Amino acid sequence: xxxxxxxNAFVAPDPASTAHATGxxxxxxxxxxxxxxxxxxxxxxxxxxxxxxDNVTAFIGPSGCxxxxxxxxxNRMNDTVASARVSGEIRLDGEDIYASDMDVVQLRARxxxxxxxxxxxxxxxxxxxxxxxxxxxxxxxxxxxxxxxxKSLRRAGLWDEVKDRLSxxxxxxxxxxxxxxxxxxxxxVDPEVILMDEPCSALDPIATAKIEELIHELRGxxxxxxxxxxxxxxxxxxxxxxxxxxxxxxxYGDTSDIFTNPREERTxxxxxxxxx
Amino acid sequence: MSSTALLFLVLGLGLMAWIAAxxxxxxxxxxGPRGGATRHSLPxxxxxxxxxxxxxxxxxxxxxxxAVTPGLINGAVLATPEAAALPAFGMERTAILxxxxxxxxxxxxxxxxxxxxxxxxxxxxxxxxxRLIGTVLALVLxxxxxxxxxxxxxxxxxxxxxxxxxxxxxxxxASLIAILTTIGIVASLLFESIRFFSxxxxxxFLFGTQWSPQTAIRADQVGSSGAFGAIPLFWGTxxxxxxxxxLVAIPLGLMSAIYLTQYAAPNVRKWMxxxxxxxxxxxxxxxxxxxxxxxxPAVRDLGVSIGISSASSESALAAGLVMGxxxxxxxxxxxxxxxxxxxxxxxxGSYAMGATSSETIxxxxxxxxxxxxxxxxxLAVSRAIGETMIVVMAAGLAANLTANPFxxxxxxxxxxxxxxxxxxxxxxxxxLAAFALGLVLFIVTLLLNIVALRVVKKYREAYx
Ligand SMILES: Nc1ncnc2c1ncn2[C@@H]1O[C@H](COP(=O)(O)OP(=O)(O)OP(=O)(O)O)[C@@H](O)[C@H]1O
Ligand SMILES: [Mg+2]
Numbered sequence: 087x088x089x090x091x092x093x094n095a096f097v098a099p100d101p102a103s104t105a106h107a108t109g110x111x112x113x114x115x116x117x118x119x120x121x122x123x124x125x126x127x128x129x130x131x132x133x134x135x136x137x138x139x140d141n142v143t144a145f146i147g148p149s150g151c152x153x154x155x156x157x158x159x160x161n162r163m164n165d166t167v168a169s170a171r172v173s174g175e176i177r178l179d180g181e182d183i184y185a186s187d188m189d190v191v192q193l194r195a196r197x198x199x200x201x202x203x204x205x206x207x208x209x210x211x212x213x214x215x216x217x218x219x220x221x222x223x224x225x226x227x228x229x230x231x232x233x234x235x236x237k238s239l240r241r242a243g244l245w246d247e248v249k250d251r252l253s254x255x256x257x258x259x260x261x262x263x264x265x266x267x268x269x270x271x272x273x274x275v276d277p278e279v280i281l282m283d284e285p286c287s288a289l290d291p292i293a294t295a296k297i298e299e300l301i302h303e304l305r306g307x308x309x310x311x312x313x314x315x316x317x318x319x320x321x322x323x324x325x326x327x328x329x330x331x332x333x334x335x336x337x338y339g340d341t342s343d344i345f346t347n348p349r350e351e352r353t354x355x356x357x358x359x360x361x362x
Numbered sequence: 363m364s365s366t367a368l369l370f371l372v373l374g375l376g377l378m379a380w381i382a383a384x385x386x387x388x389x390x391x392x393x394g395p396r397g398g399a400t401r402h403s404l405p406x407x408x409x410x411x412x413x414x415x416x417x418x419x420x421x422x423x424x425x426x427x428x429a430v431t432p433g434l435i436n437g438a439v440l441a442t443p444e445a446a447a448l449p450a451f452g453m454e455r456t457a458i459l460x461x462x463x464x465x466x467x468x469x470x471x472x473x474x475x476x477x478x479x480x481x482x483x484x485x486x487x488x489x490x491x492x493r494l495i496g497t498v499l500a501l502v503l504x505x506x507x508x509x510x511x512x513x514x515x516x517x518x519x520x521x522x523x524x525x526x527x528x529x530x531x532x533x534x535x536a537s538l539i540a541i542l543t544t545i546g547i548v549a550s551l552l553f554e555s556i557r558f559f560s561x562x563x564x565x566x567f568l569f570g571t572q573w574s575p576q577t578a579i580r581a582d583q584v585g586s587s588g589a590f591g592a593i594p595l596f597w598g599t600x601x602x603x604x605x606x607x608x609l610v611a612i613p614l615g616l617m618s619a620i621y622l623t624q625y626a627a628p629n630v631r632k633w634m635x636x637x638x639x640x641x642x643x644x645x646x647x648x649x650x651x652x653x654x655x656x657x658x659p660a661v662r663d664l665g666v667s668i669g670i671s672s673a674s675s676e677s678a679l680a681a682g683l684v685m686g687x688x689x690x691x692x693x694x695x696x697x698x699x700x701x702x703x704x705x706x707x708x709x710x711g712s713y714a715m716g717a718t719s720s721e722t723i724x725x726x727x728x729x730x731x732x733x734x735x736x737x738x739x740x741l742a743v744s745r746a747i748g749e750t751m752i753v754v755m756a757a758g759l760a761a762n763l764t765a766n767p768f769x770x771x772x773x774x775x776x777x778x779x780x781x782x783x784x785x786x787x788x789x790x791x792x793x794l795a796a797f798a799l800g801l802v803l804f805i806v807t808l809l810l811n812i813v814a815l816r817v818v819k820k821y822r823e824a825y826x
Contacts, residue, residue, distance in 0.1 A: 161714065163710065163713065163714060166709075166710065166713055168628075190716075191716045191717075191718060192716070193716070194713070194714055194715065194716035195715075195716040198714065198715070199714035201707060201710065201711065201714075203707055205705070205707035205708055205710070205711040206711075207708060207711065207712070207725075207726050207729075207730070208708075208729065208730045209729065217712075217715060217717075217725070218715045218716065221715065221716065221717050221718075221721050221725070222716060268711070271711075271715065272714075272715070275715065275716065
């Protein structure tokens, strides 16, 4: 399903993509000339981008422009879509994630994902968080597992709300709590990158504020990419912003620059609400 | 006039009524859009309204009439002097009456019994008389009904509403038939079971461990103790239908559902799922052959080869295995539905955590689908324990209380068949026992179905 040009040679970034990857010296993930097809239809066209640990990266763009598609190539979730095909090169710490010897299970443990709609498993809160550590064998003893669950829930800012009812079903929580539970679940396997696809779009403003606060707190510990339709949110939580349009990466740079002083006409139109 | 001719005559009257009424109603419309009162219903509905009034009362009367006249005719014939010579009671008297009637209606060419010959003219006269009365009354009713309805036709008469109401009543009646029949069956089961329990106490029936339904016909008969402890039958039913069959059907059905929903390529699924579903429609007697002729001998040979001397050619194992195979499509299609109903977000969530397909299935999909699967299994059990053909052909008749799968056991359904086939007195404990068994079976499967459907429904709601 993948076809990767020269998997071993680390391609020197071409001038165009260097321009996009401005200011990032030590990237966690690098994407070069990535194309994604669904059957014959091309959803992503020649996208190159860098993601690093110190900055939260926001993907913005009109609906259907390919933000989710591109995000899902970063942990190979598109593998689960039969018609999807990816070309180009994506590296995690210099390692080609589409190489044939790449273990998808390991990759997804390192690159976690939070979805648009909270999707806790129909299990207890504890079991939801313990799911990843269990399948990856991260805890040898029950006490270790307890510690991991507590740490993850604390980091996700949920511990105080649920510590007395860890055995209740995860699906019985409120929407905002469920989304934080999903974040806790993702960080329980101690990933290096967390991908979030519109994590707040199903939540009310207060729950959204909590998630945004959480993103602030987690910054630096994990490289984070967030897809959002909310310009204010992008401005609030991210330091880097990428604007996608019709499968192309139109502009990528510091969030402050993109929002105050976009280089491209299309970016300006979008963030000023002229279309979308 | 023969009854067929009468029927056609009444229908003909109905047709005429339809035409007449329709024409009359159509004439209202000619008064212009507001040339009188506005017409409420289309002319056609007026036609139907009058036609139904002409036909239905007459037909109803004919139905009732033909049900009561034979009794009246018999009574009248018996009152004649010729009938005084008849034997007073019993089969002979009935036989003569039947013969005389057949002579009278021309169904017999000649008399066999002279007494019947003598009665024939009386019969003929009475039949003729009643038929004439019936015909006249039916025609009068048809005319009267039609005329009454015809006079009601007015532009503002709500013929459509009335015809629709009748249509609804007919549809309601049709749907009630199934329900009423079931109620009737249950009532008869209950009634006969109560009679049975006047012979055998319920506790003996439900908890006794000895089953040997041969009751003595003559007092001196040997070996006919008549024991009605149904525990061995209940055990045999559970052993075959709920244990052995499910040991086969649950794992295989689940695995095939998992394969079909999670692994099979779309075009494999496209032909494999219908095939599985067609299997569910194979007549059970075909499975029965297979059980009796192929599986049962193989199971016996297997039993003998591993040193079980009691291995019988009718075994619980053979019947259970085949029944399990029969149930596979049932379990797999229920499980398939339940797994497919688990939101794909759940699956994605698990994959995104780095879980493999089999981990995702085991730890997320199956637990989430479990209530639906359990419901499906319960429905399957209820089908298995009510299944008759396979066990009749392969399980045997010996009411053994054994856990040895190579031994012959018997089931509730097998015994019901056994008790009711052949020449039986209809009021002996032996035949009545079949009704009590049927009642128990009915109650158990009903409960299973109710619980299963509730479980499945609850589960569906959880994801809506
Ligand atoms: N599974 C799929 N099969 C075929 N086409 C798809 C599939 N998923 C997405 N697409 C198409 O790819 C394009 C990009 O979709 P994608 O979901 O990435 O957009 P998006 O930017 O995330 O939009 P939104 O903001 O609405 O979530 C769209 O045209 C979409 O129709
Ligand atoms: Mg999207």
